[in-house]
Amino acid sequence: MLLIDLARTSAAVAADSARLAKIRHLAELLGRVGPDEAEIAIAYLSGELPQRQIGVGFRSLRDLPEPRQVATATLTQIDALLDRIKSQSGAGSQAARRDLLAELFGAVTRQEQSFLVRLLTGELRQGALDGVMIEALAKAAEVPSAEVRRALTLRGWLPAVGAAALRGGVGELRDFHLEVGRPVAPMLAQSAPSVTAALEKIGGPAAVEWKFDGVRVQAHRKGEDVSVFTRTLDDITAQVPELVEAVLALPENDLVLDGEVLALRPDGRPEPFQVTSGRVASKTDVSSLRASVPLSVFFFDALRVGGADLLDLPAAERHVALRTALPAGLVAPRIVTAEPEEGEEFFADAVRRGHEGVVVKSPLTPYAAGRRGAGWIKVKPRHTLDLVVLAAEWGSGRRRGWLSNLHLGALDPETGTFVMLGKTFKGLTDELLTWQTEQFLRLAQGPADDWVVHLKPELVVEIAFDGVQRSSRYPGGMALRFARVLRYRPDKRAEEADTVSAVRALMP
Numbered sequence: 347m348l349l350i351d352l353a354r355t356s357a358a359v360a361a362d363s364a365r366l367a368k369i370r371h372l373a374e375l376l377g378r379v380g381p382d383e384a385e386i387a388i389a390y391l392s393g394e395l396p397q398r399q400i401g402v403g404f405r406s407l408r409d410l411p412e413p414r415q416v417a418t419a420t421l422t423q424i425d426a427l428l429d430r431i432k433s434q435s436g437a438g439s440q441a442a443r444r445d446l447l448a449e450l451f452g453a454v455t456r457q458e459q460s461f462l463v464r465l466l467t468g469e470l471r472q473g474a475l476d477g478v479m480i481e482a483l484a485k486a487a488e489v490p491s492a493e494v495r496r497a498l499t500l501r502g503w504l505p506a507v508g509a510a511a512l513r514g515g516v517g518e519l520r521d522f523h524l525e526v527g528r529p530v531a532p533m534l535a536q537s538a539p540s541v542t543a544a545l546e547k548i549g550g551p552a553a554v555e556w557k558f559d560g561v562r563v564q565a566h567r568k569g570e571d572v573s574v575f576t577r578t579l580d581d582i583t584a585q586v587p588e589l590v591e592a593v594l595a596l597p598e599n600d601l602v603l604d605g606e607v608l609a610l611r612p613d614g615r616p617e618p619f620q621v622t623s624g625r626v627a628s629k630t631d632v633s634s635l636r637a638s639v640p641l642s643v644f645f646f647d648a649l650r651v652g653g654a655d656l657l658d659l660p661a662a663e664r665h666v667a668l669r670t671a672l673p674a675g676l677v678a679p680r681i682v683t684a685e686p687e688e689g690e691e692f693f694a695d696a697v698r699r700g701h702e703g704v705v706v707k708s709p710l711t712p713y714a715a716g717r718r719g720a721g722w723i724k725v726k727p728r729h730t731l732d733l734v735v736l737a738a739e740w741g742s743g744r745r746r747g748w749l750s751n752l753h754l755g756a757l758d759p760e761t762g763t764f765v766m767l768g769k770t771f772k773g774l775t776d777e778l779l780t781w782q783t784e785q786f787l788r789l790a791q792g793p794a795d796d797w798v799v800h801l802k803p804e805l806v807v808e809i810a811f812d813g814v815q816r817s818s819r820y821p822g823g824m825a826l827r828f829a830r831v832l833r834y835r836p837d838k839r840a841e842e843a844d845t846v847s848a849v850r851a852l853m854p
């Protein structure tokens with residue numbers, strides 16, 4: 347295939363703003379590319395080089411040679427030249443690179459020159475194009491895009507996955523396997539307001555499992571080698587020796603497990619999230635931290651056991667493999683039920699024990715790596731409090747001219763004053779912003795500031811939030827997590843607001 351074909355397609359994709367049209371342009375080209383050049387074409391059109399880096403800076407691309415009049419350069423030729431540029435090293439390599447670059451740009455037309463400059467400077471690389479490219483590959487290879495995505499989560503490099511799809515369709519995509527030691531994007535959860543709603547969504551019996559407020563971990567073991575990765579695929583093996591030991595103590599030695607680590611108190615209740623996350627993040631003094639803040643691990647899924655990949659099996663079968671490979675103490679507590687009442691009771695009990703809520707899981711779905719699959723539905727208690735607005739900050743950007751960020755306080759009944767618990771600007775519609783700005787200016791008191799307006803504490807607002815955490819930032823020593831406005835309560839007086847002790851009772 348000629349480079350000019352790619353340059354033209356790239357221009358057509360950029361010119362058409364409709365997603366379907368972009369997909370069509372790309373699929374048309376990908377349908378024509380030969381097997382030897384597919385990886386190169388997919389890489390270039392995604393704005394990447396198969397060589398990744400070739401050691402050429404911006405400055406080398408300024409003075410380009412005269413372009414050719416007729417386009418003859420093939421993808422294979424361009425790729426070979428880029429290989430040669432990359433392989434230059436040692437004394438004289440700068441000059442050699444410059445000569446090869448001149449050769450490269452002298453071999454192509456003006457339109458190709460401009461395409462290559464954008465490719466080499468990274469200008470073609472746009473994240474938004476990834477989804478379009480996946481769809482285009484699926485269309486050209488006549489495979490479901492879910493198959494391309496699945497292989498991509500396992501292989502991590504679209505050109506290799508795409509070339510396989512074009513070459514061998516679904517059959518070849520299915521040949522991508524989990525590799526022990528290479529992390530897979532973890533499956534994510536959707537959410538529902540209650541266990542009853544979650545069970546209804548799944549329809550039929552489902553697992554209801556404790557939801558821990560810890561740090562997601564993916565543990566890989568091959569022989570005596572263990573690696574542990576976070577949700578963002580960072581390697582934290584050295585920070586979690588307890589987990590490494592627990593995995594090494596298992597009889598199975600070819601494993602990939604998904605779970606959560608958290609710090610528990612001696613009485614078995616979970617520590618606040620910051621304690622766990624601080625411990626996991628610390629890279630120094632791990633052995634002494636291990637004594638003061640020991641970590642526990644609970645696994646809830648198995649992606650590989652005994653050398654067999656389980657990703658495509660129904661969740662119930664993966665769970666059987668998990669229970670068979672692990673002692674009960676390492677498996678997240680759960681029940682399987684179709685009864686809303688039983689599920690709600692299990693949820694209430696999990697929350698009473700200090701956990702974040704539950705995750706309701708369908709027994710039928712495969713492991714949806716990297717996606718918010720419909721198979722996992724999280725349910726957390728929705729806490730609400732009626733708090734008093736103590737001050738507000740002027741908004742910026744789109745919210746300029748509106749008083750936006752609210753300072754929220756709970757009542758201290760002993761002194762009749764209000765204790766600040768946090769701020770929020772979430773959940774406010776334009777209508778509410780307009781209304782509250784008017785009200786706040788009427789209630790303004792104290793020193794005027796061009797940033798914060800202090801208010802007479804009169805207005806009560808109903809706030810939803812995910813939990814209460816310890817905080818040294820506010821005078822009460824605690825702060826709300828993920829606070830957002832539900833509605834104003836003009837029917838309530840400030841003296842009727844929730845009290846500091848009610849909030850303290852929600853501390854984990």
Ligand code: AMP
Nearest residue numbers: 535555556557558561562606646678705
């Ligand atoms: P969220 O971060 O609120 O979207 O909730 C999803 C996260 O909950 C996952 O990424 C896990 O870190 C965590 N989690 C805790 N317990 C479980 C569980 N039993 N099953 C799945 N995820 C869990």
